[in-house]
Amino acid sequence: AQSVTQLGSHVSVSEGALVLLRCNYSSSVPPYLFWYVQYPNQGLQLLLKYTTGATLVKGINGFEAEFKKSETSFHLTKPSAHMSDAAEYFCAVSGNAGNMLTFGGGTRLMVKP
Amino acid sequence: KAGVTQTPRYLIKTRGQQVTLSCSPISGHRSVSWYQQTPGQGLQFLFEYFSETQRNKGNFPGRFSGRQFSNSRSEMNVSTLELGDSALYLCASSLEGSLRSGANVLTFGAGSRLTVL
Numbered sequence: 001a002q003s004v005t006q007l008g009s010h011v012s013v014s015e016g017a018l019v020l021l022r023c024n025y026s027s028s029v030p031p032y033l034f035w036y037v038q039y040p041n042q043g044l045q046l047l048l049k050y051t052t053g054a055t056l057v058k059g060i061n062g063f064e065a066e067f068k069k070s071e072t073s074f075h076l077t078k079p080s081a082h083m084s085d086a087a088e089y090f091c092a093v094s095g096n097a098g099n100m101l102t103f104g105g106g107t108r109l110m111v112k113p
Numbered sequence: 114k115a116g117v118t119q120t121p122r123y124l125i126k127t128r129g130q131q132v133t134l135s136c137s138p139i140s141g142h143r144s145v146s147w148y149q150q151t152p153g154q155g156l157q158f159l160f161e162y163f164s165e166t167q168r169n170k171g172n173f174p175g176r177f178s179g180r181q182f183s184n185s186r187s188e189m190n191v192s193t194l195e196l197g198d199s200a201l202y203l204c205a206s207s208l209e210g211s212l213r214s215g216a217n218v219l220t221f222g223a224g225s226r227l228t229v230l
Contacts, residue, residue, distance in 0.1 A: 043222050046220070090156065
């Protein structure tokens with residue numbers, strides 16, 4: 001079975017500050033991990049995906065995430081927040097087979113000018 | 114390349130009615146998944162179809178059903194609507210049969226927002 005926990009349902013940062021969104025997972029198989037972003041009234045857009053190999057994954061819009069097996073974490077970071085980053089972010093883990101994702105509860109990122 | 118298209122985008126129904134939502138995947142994609150998104154429960158997996166066969170099903174009552182056609186388009190149906198069925202229903206398509214296969218990922222549509230009165 002798989003599960004995802006996102007710590008902090010709301011995160012507020014100033015424009016230009018570091019963005020850190022936390023994700024911890026539980027998986028009965030080696031995890032494949034994903035970060036998605038959702039803007040208001042839109043669907044989910046893939047930011048990045050971890051499969052195997054390099055533990056630091058770079059995604060779109062300057063985001064990256066690091067897979068830490070010992071901590072069962074996959075935190076999302078961006079060095080400098082932009083106003084356009086304000087959105088809801090979802091961490092997800094895939095199952096053993098098929099195309100099913102288990103999502104975390106989401107973190108709403110607010111960026112202050 | 115067109116993305117995942119969901120119709121209708123918005124709809125309002127009353128309790129007891131039924132609703133059908135449609136999803137056209139990206140051309141060439143054979144897998145279609147459906148998710149329900151609500152403020153209280155978050156994103157929950159409904160079911161997945163691959164080559165017209167339901168492969169996985171989430172923990173939803175039998176009022177929720179779906180199907181996939183030979184052209185990979187999919188529909189989901191909710192019968193005897195309840196107030197709690199008000200949600201954003203998201204469809205996602207993927208090329209391959211498994212997210213553990215290479216670069217395969219889910220691409221989501223914009224969703225169908227259902228309001229039940």
